[in-house]
Amino acid sequence: MDASWVEEASIGSLRFCIAGVNALHRMGSVVLDLVPKEGGGGGGMEVETRKLQSSKYKGVVPQPNGRWGAQIYERHQRVWLGTFETEAEAARAYDVAAQRFRGREAATNFGTLAETEEEEEAARSFLGAHSKAEIVDMLRKHTYLDELEQCKRGRGAALLGKRKTPAGICRQSSSPREMLFEKIVTPSDVGKLNRLVIPKQHAEKHFPLRIDGGSGGKGVLLHLEDADGKMWRFRYSYWHSSQSYVLTKGWSRFVKEKQLRAGDVVSFWRSGPENQLYVMCQRSVSIGVVGSDT
DNA sequence: ACATGTGTTGAA
């Protein structure tokens, strides 16, 4: 074995990266660690441990097998974004997550998520329409690009393929959430009317709607993430007949899944760089229900 | 068996 590289390695750092060494080729991120022999007099060295070459990309971490992991941190916790064949792929995944978690101004490895500005806009819109958990899931399964494309296309099969729940793959919590308002839901809010009345005062303050003929009638689609990181989409509109602001389409499913009952509290929050909206609900404290077992 | 992802730590 050519001794020259050993000599070089022994200077200063004990690590010697073999990337570029012809005899061993590159083994991804694997490097060799050279340590002095026991009782080592004459500077004898032996290969003891494999170490990992760190990545030049943010959020990218080497894996023992030469592949690359991607991760992002939020609220003191690591969110794992999956493993990838190349550094660049992992870095891309990090960038996507960074934009979803931290908004447009997030520091990324590559300045952009797409080539053109309108592709960029499409990506941002796509990110905004999915929960963090969903985006993370796509990244881990390497389906992000496909889903994005399907979304841009006819919107056809995108919904049909979705069966599985990410099932707590990653707990979500984001930057400080500001509560906009809360409401104690009424019997009609959880009844057959399939709508939630949003008190006018709060609606006009936080969810402004143009009531003119245009958007007033049709309303707008609101994306709200719940405590589990699930994304909910509600139609939000103004009903002239009752002069009230309401969540309609999507609300009944929410009531059903959350088993919402009259008296429960539903609250709306805003958070994060992208003003992501959140919806939370809380079981009303059951008081004075005699005889109810736990 | 091997790849993936977590526990944990120390530095910034």
Place this chain on the structure above:
DNA sequence: TCAACACATGTG
């Protein structure tokens, strides 16, 4: 918030 490192856990 971040990556380094060790290694427990998952998976085929």
